[in-house]
Amino acid sequence: MDHPGDVENRRRSAGEQVHGARHTPTQPLVIHYAQSIWQSNAAARLLQIAGTIAPGDIRGRIFREPTSSSTVPGLVLRMLEDLEVEDGMRVLEVGTGTGYSTALLCHRLGDDLVTSVEVDPDVAARAATSLAQLGYVPHLVAGDGLAGHPDNAPYDRIIATCGVHTIPAAWLAQTRPGGQILATLSGWMGSSELARLTVHEDGTASGRLLGGQVSFMLARPHLPPALGMLPDTRDGYERGAVVGADILDDWTARFIAQIAAPRGQRLQFGDEDHLLVDVKVGTWALLRRTGDKWRVRQGGPARLWDDIEEHIVQWRHDCTPGLEKLRVTVTPDRPQHMTWSTRS
Incomplete structure (x- = not known):
């Protein structure tokens, strides 16, 4: 059994490395990367692999679809910077994954202010073990992150490490007015972008896309439906x-x-x-x-x-404005709306 001083020393050591941000080690939270790397332009993600398979279990070729992923550390750091957290803020993380970003949030804010939800119970259990080895004990929940976690709401910040087709109404309801949601909006034609939205007193949220061609695997309930039988294209x-x-x-x-x-x-x-x-x-x-x-x-x-x-x-x-010119508006009971500005 660890002596309390040993845990604190490990925690301090990890904290000192986290404080250096770019020098933060991913071990033991990410033991090694999967042999197959799935890249989408900006190399925004690395496979964790097919539901029940962890990277360390991989031998040879992979024949099943990936169901979760381990985010490239540089993107984790960029997103945490974009999250703009301040002392005393309560954060909900959707997608614990390996627990790497969870550890950074715990060091910055303290365990009690960090809640992280992971849909895959096995992935959640591995993350809990890794976090405990570093001395971090945040609120970890195995469940549907799209539903948030109302027990610890309201949150000052919500950050999602999965793509969403639309911003869930539960996130709006569980974010404090003036709080922010950072999530990747993903379409079914394969283009996506990171959005930072501010929640307003009336329960709506608005903000802009941040640029960078950020891509994450879609949350499972937001995956596109099966195509089924293709239409008869002779008509029309x-x-x-x-x-x-x-x-x-x-x-x-x-x-x-x-x-x-x-x-x-x-x-x-x-x-x-x-x-x-x-x-x-x-x-x-x-x-x-x-x-x-x-x-x-x-x-x-x-x-x-x-x-x-x-x-x-x-x-x-309008001279092909970049995605960072797009403004996103989300309401609880209507489809999200996007428009772009042509002003510099």
């Missing part, structure tokens, strides 16, 4: 496309397209055919390149590509 209305599907190869343009079609999913068949589907609404758009021209055929109760084109054309007219 066809016309020449004003904007071609190749615009979706650009990260920022793809995010703009997701604003227009938040439930759209994109399939690509070779270089010529691109299919977009909104499973819930039942709309689709098939784009085909012929030479240097694009044609689009659309079906269902709405015109999916018409909406995307309208947004893209307006975005181009």
Whole structure:
């Protein structure tokens, strides 16, 4: 059994290293990285792997989908800086993962002010053990982080280390007016960005995207629905496309397209055919390149590509502002709304 002085020495040693931020070690919280690294532009994340498999268990190839991830330490530090915590603030972390960022929060604020929720009980148990070895005992909860943790609310800050399709209403309700939510807004076409939102007295929240092409794995309940049987694309209305599907190869343009079609999913068949589907609404758009021209055929109760084109054309007219120009507004009972500013 550890002597209390030994625990305090370990805690002080870890704290001194944490205070140096960029020199903070990830051991033992991250024993080693997985053999396969999943990168999305800015190398924002590293695989933890498929639900019941920890990095140390990996032997050879991986055949199952990843279900959680270990965030690159540099991104952890950037997000904690963006969180703008101050002494005495109460923080809810959604996604304990290895416990690395949890440890940094504990050192900065103290254990009693840190609550961390992890959806995977096995991952949560490993994090609790690692944190205890460093002398940190925050409030750790195994459960659905999208529901927050009302028992310790209200929070001054909420930080999520998973992507969300929309900001959960529970986070708004559990954040103190004037408090902030830091989370990555992710679309189903594969573009995402970190947002910092301030919660207001009326229960709404607003703020801006922070830039950097930050990407996290989506929270499991926010994953896109299965496509099922693809639509019969022989039907529908066809016309020449004003904007071609190749615009979706650009990260920022793809995010703009997701604003227009938040439930759209994109399939690509070779270089010529691109299919977009909104499973819930039942709309689709098939784009085909012929030479240097694009044609689009659309079906269902709405015109999916018409909406995307309208947004893209307006975005181009406004001189293609970067995502850091986008303002996000969230209300508990209505879809989140995004607009962009053309002012410098």
